[in-house]
Amino acid sequence: MAPSLHPLIDNGINPGSSSFSGGKLQCHCTSDPVEVTVKSNVAHNHACGCSKCWKPSGALFSVVGVVPRDALSVTANASKLVVVDKDATIQRNACKDCGVHLFGRIEKDHAFKGLDFIHVELSNDKGWQEPQFAGFVSSIIEQGTDPKELPAVRSKFQAVGLPTYDVLSPDLMDLISTFTAQKAGIKFANL
Ligand SMILES: N[C@@H](CCC(=O)N[C@@H](CS)C(=O)NCC(=O)O)C(=O)O
Numbered sequence: 583m584a585p586s587l588h589p590l591i592d593n594g595i596n597p598g599s600s601s602f603s604g605g606k607l608q609c610h611c612t613s614d615p616v617e618v619t620v621k622s623n624v625a626h627n628h629a630c631g632c633s634k635c636w637k638p639s640g641a642l643f644s645v646v647g648v649v650p651r652d653a654l655s656v657t658a659n660a661s662k663l664v665v666v667d668k669d670a671t672i673q674r675n676a677c678k679d680c681g682v683h684l685f686g687r688i689e690k691d692h693a694f695k696g697l698d699f700i701h702v703e704l705s706n707d708k709g710w711q712e713p714q715f716a717g718f719v720s721s722i723i724e725q726g727t728d729p730k731e732l733p734a735v736r737s738k739f740q741a742v743g744l745p746t747y748d749v750l751s752p753d754l755m756d757l758i759s760t761f762t763a764q765k766a767g768i769k770f771a772n773l
């Protein structure tokens with residue numbers, strides 16, 4: 583059986599709703615689950631192949647997107663949350679009992695500061711923006727996927743309409759470089 587890219591991607595992409603305005607996420611604990619309430623749709627939702635983003639069991643990729651941090655609050659069992667890696671740019675808050683990552687927050691000066699990273703599959707609500715692209719695809723090699731499989735993995739994403747990148751999409755890379763340039767006081771030249 584072909585490995586799963588991600589349950590939200592394997593059988594084709596279900597479009598979200600532009601009028602959707604948020605919902606609740608829950609971890610996988612059967613008792614006392616951590617609950618997060620988000621008063622916004624997600625943006626820049628995408629598959630991520632990096633080793634740091636939370637993936638459902640059996641999936642090669644995470645699906646992760648951003649919401650304004652002011653739109654997110656922990657509404658039950660917050661005491662079960664721990665930060666996975668305090669040195670990472672993204673402070674990923676995981677349930678210490680089931681391991682699910684509820685949200686990732688950037689505290690340091692960064693292009694994406696002010697945004698929280700979430701996994702919409704943790705929600706039963708329907709309408710979240712669908713994945714837009716796949717990023718950090720080559721990173722799956724670092725977690726044990728044979729490099730020979732990479733062309734097939736990229737083809738599967740393309741077959742469901744998702745472009746693939748080995749870092750982030752051009753839009754997001756441009757945002758990061760714009761932030762870096764502005765911090766350095768670079769004045770943009772007209773071509
Ligand atoms: N190849 C590395 C890439 C890790 C990486 O750079 N991840 C990206 C995408 S989530 C990132 O922005 N990381 C910042 C962080 O993890 O805090 C891996 O798989 O671990």
Ligand SMILES: [Zn+2]
Pocket residue numbers: 609610611615616677678679680681682
């Ligand atoms: Zn849990």
Ligand SMILES: [Zn+2]
Pocket residue numbers: 630631632633634635644718
């Ligand atoms: Zn990632």
